[in-house]
Amino acid sequence: MNNPSATSLESFRLPNGLTVILAHVPRLKRTSAAIRIAAGSHDVDRAWPGLAHFLEHLLFLGTDTYPADEGLMPYVQRHAGQVNASTGDRLTDFFFEVPPVALEGGLIRLCDMLAHPHFALEGQRREREVIHAEFIAWSRDIRTHRLAWMMHPLSRHHPARAFHAGNRYSLLVPNTRFQTALKAFHARFYQAGQMTLALVGPQPLDELRQLAVLHGSQFNTGEHVQQTPPPALLPAETVKPIPLPDANTLGLMFALESLPAESSEAIDCLSHWMHAEHDGGLIDRLRKKGWIKTLKLETLYRFEQQAVLAVEIALTEAGAKEASQVARAFFDWLAFLKRQPDWTELQEEYTRLAQQARAISGALALSRSLLEHGLTSPGLSDAGVIALQHLLSQLRPEHNLLPIPDAPEHNAEPVLDWRLPPLNPFLTPALTKVGKTPVSLPALVSSQALSPDHGEGALYICWRFPEPVAYQPALIRTLNHALRVITDQARQAGVDVSLSTLGQHWQLRITGLSNPIPAVLDALIPLLHTPGHDVWRAFSQPPPAPNSMPIRQLMSRFDDLVAEPPYTAADQAGQSVEGPALLASLWSTAQWHGLAIGFSDATLDQLRHCMLNLPGTTTPPTSTLESRAGHWWHTVTGHSAEHAVLLACPAPAHDIHQEAAWRFIGHVVQPRFYQRMRVELQLGYAVFSSIRQVAGRSTLVFGIQSPSVTTAGILGHLEEFLALLPSEAAALTQEQFTQQQRALADQFLASALDSRHLSEALWSAHLGGYSLTYLDDLREAILALQPDDIQHALQALRSAYHGWTCLANHVSTETHWLTL
The missing domain is CATH 3.30.830.10 (Metalloenzyme, LuxS/M16 peptidase-like)
Structure with a gap:
């Protein structure tokens, strides 16, 4: 494994006052930049609540050098990266992660947008409406109401009690005093003495240092501004409690x-x-x-x-x-x-x-x-x-500042036998015992796409059942309860464990450091067979009520409903069902296959011996997913008045050339979709598009949550957007088309993918019936695309020839959608 001790760290200060932290980490495949400003919502004049958050949004609207469509967000999206920002009480962070070749382009844009923002009033008005939509959703959220109740005992003079989100009425864009305050806040805090830049990646320190010096020097010189100390947290007199919002x-x-x-x-x-x-x-x-x-x-x-x-x-x-x-x-x-x-x-x-x-x-987690x-x-x-x-x-x-219900007189104080946590068994795992005879498991396919010397691996196991599984969500919930101790210890030791469903299939993912994985699997298997008696309470209890944003509720159901919507069981408690007997019956009919990536021969032998004890019998991997034409609707009920929609448009199954075309469309569409729906139409603040892999198929996904537009209205905007794509694609010059091809193809170089993304891509390909040369085949197919291929794919996409699935939190009112 690449030795973590090989990491090199360095910190220094530029002449303009900017603090720089560098980390050279050879094991990384991606690189990250993050900038922290020592100022946040509590540093704003109380006359302008939300100003710091508003400024964070404005900084993404483009500069003279890099207009909005060439700014940081579309740049990072074109390189399949991540980008975001957050405004805290006393800190504001901006951060992104991209392949190493794209670091300088991202850093130039990040520094430029923080140092030289546009304050055009029209852009401010549009962004204020986005923040107002965010405020509406935030104000309706159960968590927000509970947070207000919790903070009520604090002093009303402390900024922690104040309103800082911003909305249409606090962000007085045309007001001269507001504009003066906005620009003064930027000048006071967005200067080098108030900022820290962190660069993390596989590049040598010399290269990172040169980038930091070159681009960090454009910030105005300044000294660190001492932020105003806060008043006491508690008032002089006890605050009368307000009623408990939730007895549960x-x-x-x-x-x-x-x-x-x-x-x-x-x-x-x-x-x-x-x-x-x-x-x-x-x-x-x-x-x-x-x-x-x-x-x-x-x-x-x-x-x-x-x-x-x-x-x-x-x-x-x-x-x-x-x-x-x-x-x-x-x-x-x-x-x-x-x-x-x-x-x-x-x-x-x-x-x-x-x-x-x-x-x-x-890289991103390290930089932060x-x-x-x-x-x-x-x-x-x-x-x-x-x-x-x-x-x-x-x-x-x-x-304690919050009220606790009085204890009934008959209850004695609990006497509980507390224990200190044991040493983690997976930090230095013992070798899993293996027999002398090598084990042959054709159902387990092995790949060396990750070098065993890298020290990271991934094991995927998929179970199929001959019949739809009754009480499936309750069973998976119960098994996850049973696995939670092992899952927690494995996570601490650098291994992620996930048991989930994919339609009627069950999937076990074990990814991370390769050395502990056999021991983790060995510890999991007995619990899969026979969960402890106490965990079956989860099976008989009703499912937890959703309390997240509607768009997140839809995403939590996405893979299941898009993979096999007609057969997906509703979540219900198994109160009248004998859970252990049901599970044993299911395991007796289950068939499994799997994929192991990045393991040495010795570790693979350990895994095979462990897997002899897996529930179910082995079966050769097969892909049975077929296209289903038409418009399919699934309503995921919730309690929000806002409307949320996920539209899933899958590519044809088992066709690498069509998949390449779908990915090209997703690559080109992503920044345009965001610009159209969020910036121009201001539908809401939760707006995105992406390509997701579902059961081995590339699926183009559009997501919108809006506080003001109905489900039908959102779908209307989506269909209008899709109708414009053929003409927009035809407008690409040959040079632009080729540039997009190369940029997309480079995203699938094995050298550009970290272990997690590489493993997930190969597992999805395995589920889709593709060979282990999938990444090379996909790159070849992308580079072979012609403009006519994109037009044909767009025609199939718009006609729902390969099926559309819409997930929404409200019922469809249109007759051409078939309800699932």
Whole structure:
């Protein structure tokens, strides 16, 4: 494996005041740039709430040098990268990730847009409407209402209590004073002394340094501006509590002052152990009592020596009746941690895990981590242990700011046998025992597309069932409950485990560092066969109510409904069904095949021996997915008044040339779709298009969530957009066509794909019936495309010849859509 210790770090300051952090990481296939501005929503004059967030949006609207259609977002999209920004209380971050060859082009655009923004009023008016749409969705969200309830006990003088999102009425674009404040905020904070640039990638430090010096020098010279210290978190007098918004959620909140400097790492460490799934831990004990569904610790506010920590515990029906006992158990666990006489072992284990996480992080995650922590080694320092002890002394019942229901008199205090987390068994896994005779498993296809020397691998297993699976979502939910301890430990050791459905197929993904994967699989298999008795509660309970944005609810159902919509079972509790017997019956008829990528011969032998114990029998891989012409509709019910639509347009199955054409269309369309739907029509803030792989087929996906346009209106705009594509494609010159071809083909070079994207591409190809030379074949097909091929593909796309599937949170009112 590429040695993580080969990573080289460097930090320096440019003459203009810009702080630069560089990381040369040889194992990476992609590169990232991130810039942090030490200013956020709480640094804005209270007369203009939302100004900092508004400015973040405006910076993406283009400059004199790079107009909007040549700016950072379309540039990164053309290179199949990621780009985003976030405005926090006291910080604003901008970041992107691209292939190494595209780093300089992205960095030029990022620095230019931050240093030389346009403040044209017409662009401001359009972007204000986008923010207003975001505000409407935010104000309707259950989470927003709960957050307001949680923050109510804080002082009304503290900015954490104030409104900072911005809307049509707070962002007074035509107002001269507003324009003056906007430009003054940019001049004061968007200067070099207030900024940190992080560059991460496989490039040598010299190359990264040259880029940082060349492009970071364009920022105005400045000194660091000391941000105004906040007032006290708590008011002088206790605030009268407001009614509890949800009896099924227990909230605890703590306003902390005078925290030591190392409190951030202490909070991170506490969060890690609080969320750990080990036997005898907080979550494990409360779940086994039947009291909780989930528990989450969140930092709602953090600046200098202040922090606001909140704990949200989703209660079961039984837990809602015992909310006070749940709270007592929580504080008892904190006291148990504080009583530990020696933190050395926990400190060393947490540090090992934190270092492991950094060693396997992608470029984007690393660049953001460097902005947060600088060159500090990850983990818990000795000073951090002291800070953690201080933190635990503050998290006491008398310091909780939220009301807890009174305990019934007959209930005694809970006596729970807390246990410290064990050492992670997958950090230094023992070799999985294998027999002396080599195992032949034709159902497991092996690929060396990832070199075993790289140290990362991927194992995919797919089960097929002869009949539609009854209570499928409840079964998968139960199995995931059973696997959660192993999944959590594997994640800490650099291995991601995912059990999911794809229509009527079940998929197990195990990806990450290759050495622990055989041990992880060996630990998972017994639980797949026989989940523990206590986890079947998840099978008999109703599914959790959706509480996310409508577009995210649609995305969570996307693969299932697009893969095999007519046969996908509805999510329902198996209250009158014998779950273990149902699972055993299913496994007795299941057939599986799989794909292993990036393993040495010795590790493959270990995997094959483990897989002899998998449930089901082996079967050769086959692809049975066929095109289904026409318009198909599926309503995913929710509780939002906003309208959300996902339109899925799959390419023909088993046709690499048509897939190449579909990918070309997706590549060219992505920035234009965003510009048309979000910027020009202002349909909403959740707008995107992309190519997704579903059951081995490339699928062009369009997504829109709107607070003001109906489902029918959204579909009308989509169809109008698709109708214009043939003429827009015909307008491409031969030179432009060739440039787009090459840019797209280069995205599928094995050298340009990180381990995760490479493995997912090969697994999707495997499901689609393609050979392991899929990436080379696809590049060849893309480079062979002619303009007529695109026109023919667009004709098939617009006519729904290969089928359209629409997922929406409202019912269709048009007769040509067939309801699934």
